[in-house]
Amino acid sequence: MSVQAPATLFDQDAVRRAVDTVLTDFLATQTHSALDRSLPQQAAEALSGFLGAGGKRIRPVLCVAGWQAAGGTGTLDPAIRAAASLEMFHSFALIHDDIIDASDTRRGQPTVHGQTSTHAAILIGDLVLVFADQLLHGAGLTPAQLDAVLPIANALRADTIYGQYLDISHAGQPSADPGPALTIAQYNIAKYTIEGPLLLGAALTGDGDAIRATLTACGMAVGEAFQLRDDLLGIFGNPTHTGKPCLDDLREGKTTVLMALALQNADGPQRRVLHHHVDNPHPIDAGADQIRTVLTDTGARTTVEEMITERRQSALTALDTANLPTHITAVLRSLAVSATSRTI
Amino acid sequence: MSVQAPATLFDQDAVRRAVDTVLTDFLATQTHSALDRSLPQQAAEALSGFLGAGGKRIRPVLCVAGWQAAGGTGTLDPAIRAAASLEMFHSFALIHDDIIDASDTRRGQPTVHGQTSTHAAILIGDLVLVFADQLLHGAGLTPAQLDAVLPIANALRADTIYGQYLDISHAGQPSADPGPALTIAQYNIAKYTIEGPLLLGAALTGDGDAIRATLTACGMAVGEAFQLRDDLLGIFGNPTHTGKPCLDDLREGKTTVLMALALQNADGPQRRVLHHHVDNPHPIDAGADQIRTVLTDTGARTTVEEMITERRQSALTALDTANLPTHITAVLRSLAVSATSRTI
Structure with missing residues (x-):
């Protein structure tokens, strides 16, 4: 080949x-x-x-x-x-x-x-x-390529596992602080899925440092937005499209920015709705609409949509100001848009 | 440093x-x-x-x-x-x-x-x-060292995990065939603990191939003997010396050459003693003497001692016929003797 x-x-x-x-x-x-x-x-x-x-x-x-x-x-x-x-x-x-x-x-x-x-x-x-x-x-790989690539591969691996560890450490402990959820998204998705692979590929040329800042800015923004979109789809998406049972994240007590923002702004009854479903490992799907209402009424859904838009915009700006080959800019622009606006 | x-x-x-x-x-x-x-x-x-x-x-x-x-x-x-x-x-x-x-x-x-x-x-x-x-x-490491060492490190790792996999695949299924137990000892102990580390160190010189055969012959023989000795100590050793509860291997249904040889030669009542303790995850220590008697009377204990002696001898012969630095021959000879005759 x-x-x-x-x-x-x-x-x-x-x-x-x-x-x-x-x-x-x-x-x-x-x-x-x-x-x-x-x-x-x-x-x-x-x-x-x-x-x-x-x-x-x-x-x-x-x-x-x-x-x-x-x-x-x-x-x-x-x-x-x-x-x-x-x-x-x-x-x-x-x-x-x-x-x-x-x-x-x-x-x-x-x-x-x-x-x-x-x-x-x-x-x-x-x-x-x-x-x-x-x-x-x-x-x-040549010795120079190996030398450039191994530290990046190891960092990507360690960061991914750290992200998983953070994820299980926070699972089942709903918090009104979106910080941990965003950190998990950064390690578990942004670095692992977007930034790390881009940097690893760039390092293969032996000249990756020159565009490292662009790839990091674009990769981290798209990665975070990707996770935020995933959180929304997990609640508001159509399970037949997402391939993921609705409310699975809630059932697993997953720490998400969406949930943290809702808890931050919820009043007493709203908070009880959210906690009820986190404490109950198998909520009936009938509760789904109640949760969706709370996530919407607290403004959490809108704020998460705004966070996605901001990140998409910042990724596109990073690409616009960089001097990448046109066909690569097109690929990364298309990724930034599709990853953050996908509906399935 | x-x-x-x-x-x-x-x-x-x-x-x-x-x-x-x-x-x-x-x-x-x-x-x-x-x-x-x-x-x-x-x-x-x-x-x-x-x-x-x-x-x-x-x-x-x-x-x-x-x-x-x-x-x-x-x-x-x-x-x-x-x-x-x-x-x-x-x-x-x-x-x-x-x-x-x-x-x-x-x-x-x-x-x-x-x-x-x-x-x-x-x-x-x-x-x-x-x-x-x-x-x-x-x-x-220099590029040449890395080039020589990485495949050996990866093989050692894969072999170790394969050995573990074999170990759990055979656990709890006592067999009268000592083959699988010997294969597990080869991967899980001999390659992992003795041969692999020797070869990895040798590869660092960029000239490891010259003595590869000697290190393999010595390492595999010592490693197998080490495991066979461990199996004996697990049954006949003094738990306060070995640091391992007596009969732990039996409790875990571990596949050992000792057990396979005993099953091979056991008559009906002897076989029932052996199976009873494998099928019973928490045998009382009172049964220990009964098992020791069967392992001795079937000749399994003696055969395993002979297998250890053969392997020690073959390791020592490999060292004698190789032209290693004197102080290294001394270290490896001492290892071959201590690993195979240890009583704790």
Whole structure:
């Protein structure tokens, strides 16, 4: 495989296909090697099903976009392999998240721990994190590229796990302070999903520092807005579109900016409605309208919409004032708009 | 810190102290950085207590021994830092193992999941695995060293996790075939604890291939013998010396060569004694003597002792025929003898 970087267009689908080819080949090699050594193949098999069942590959796409944004040209291969390692890391994170959230399904299939056991899924997740290393270390990077990329990859990983840790630490403890929820969004989504992949890709050119500030400004703003939109969709979205049961965040006692703002402004009866549903792990959906009314009447919904608009605007301004290649600016503008205004 | 490699002696205590200094400094930096960014410090704190509570640092010692065995000279620093990353990986493995084994204590202290929660400990373990990467990638290795070391580190990690996976897959399913138990010992102990650290250290010299066969022959033999000795001590050892409750392996339904050999040769009543204790998660200690009698009368105990002797001998032969520096041969000989004849 040798995909050339197109000079003036960014083909997201081609990136996804190339990344999936790398992942499929890697897993085939792992399965083969496990078989040769009489080792269990369940890990590679479970992962294969997991990766084959969907996923938007947003991190790999952003990694390749970051590489091109920083002036990357020539063969895409190293960028694609580094991007594939991000998707592998994401698989690790989801496998362990699903254990922690006690989720039954992921991408319409039973979760890995549901297919095996909690203990097996802990180990499969661990192995997948090692696979992510193997993909990155075997990406054919030059020593200079490796030197630039490893600290960014490690920071992205540590930040993601810190974000998860913060998330579970605050779960079930509704607070009227939106600070923690925003910090979680920054680590768990903005750095992990948007800024980190962009910076990792940019670092591959050895010249990532020049546009680091632009990618960070754009990535963090879009990432935060993405999470805020997700919080709104979790309450006001259509479950058949979002693929996520309505009010799931509330059921899990998730710390969100939306909830914090509502608690901040709620009067006594409104506060009781919100607390009732947080304290009740399986609220009946009949309560959904009551909650929506409180979130709307307290102004929380409007404030969150304003926060999204501000962040989208600040991302677009960062892009407008930077001197990125036109086709990359177009990709990032389109991401900033779609991630923050999506309705599904 | 700059420790010079002594030309003719190998000071294990100095290696342990230097490794502990690297680990302590690393964790202090992590705690500080988490504090600066308002991130939870529990991970670094839990790990600090964990590392401070003991541990023999056998992997770091072997890593530095492997480096010297392959002709490493000059400053010990990169070898010490790579060695510290092995100890960090070991901490990760123990944190997740303790969850899987539902262990209450580790090194005389509550386990990490006991101090926090299962979910927090999954994430703390994950973070510690990233810390291991950060230590290795920041060990000041040259591009050539990194190139040689990363594939070995990744293989060691994957093999260890495969070994754990095999272990839990076979737990509670007593078999008269010693094959799986020996495979688990190879991955979970021999490769992870002995061969892998030796090879990693040797790779640091860029000239590890020359003595790879010797280190593998010696490391695998000692590692298997170590596990076989451990199995015997788990049944016949003195719990006050081993620090492990007697018959714990049996209670956990652990797959051991000792048990498989006994089942292979047991008659009906003997088999019933063995199965009774595997099926009963909390056998009373009064049954211990009955089990010891069966393991002895079936010849399993003697066969395992013979397997240990064979492996010790083959390790010593591998060392005798290799042309390693005298002081390193002495260290490895002493390890081969102590690991296989230890009574505590």
